[in-house]
Amino acid sequence: MPQRKDRYQNRTELLQGTLDMLILQTLQWAPRHGYALSKAIRTNSGEILKVDTGSLYPALHRLERKGWIAAEWKASELGPRLRVYHLTKAGGRQLMSERSRWERLTAAIAGILNPAQKEDIP
Structure with a gap:
């Protein structure tokens, strides 16, 4: 049986606020x-993102x-x-606002990971 720290070593952690966006997108x-929501996130992320019930609910x-989702009981x-x-x-x-923020954030990170070749960076 793997030790507790090993079990979480390869787990992908979500940035704070990202779970809300993923839930809103999935419900769109x-x-x-x-459970179906958690499964959709896991499946559509290629089994990379796994949302525990302790985070999901x-x-x-x-x-x-906040009024961003509503719920009803169904048989x-x-x-x-x-x-x-x-x-x-x-x-x-x-969701539109969160997606816009996410696109700006990923573009900023990409700019750092892959800086333009023409820039002279010391």
Whole structure:
């Protein structure tokens, strides 16, 4: 059995605030319950991003309080009812803002990792 520190060594950590954007983006595709949301993030990231329930549900509650997502209970074919979340109009606007911020951030990081060849950098 791997030691605790080894188990987390290769885990990709999300930048603070990124989880909110990933949840909003995933809910833009379709309404989902918590497990399906976590699975969609994991699957669409090529199994790189794994959102634990200890992070997911507090984020869902926070986004719901902000009015960016809404939820309703729906019957499940397999057993207990499921709380299904969907993106609100305010959440759609927030997603556009978060995506814009993310694009600026990734461009800035790319500029540092791959500086222009024409610059004379000491």
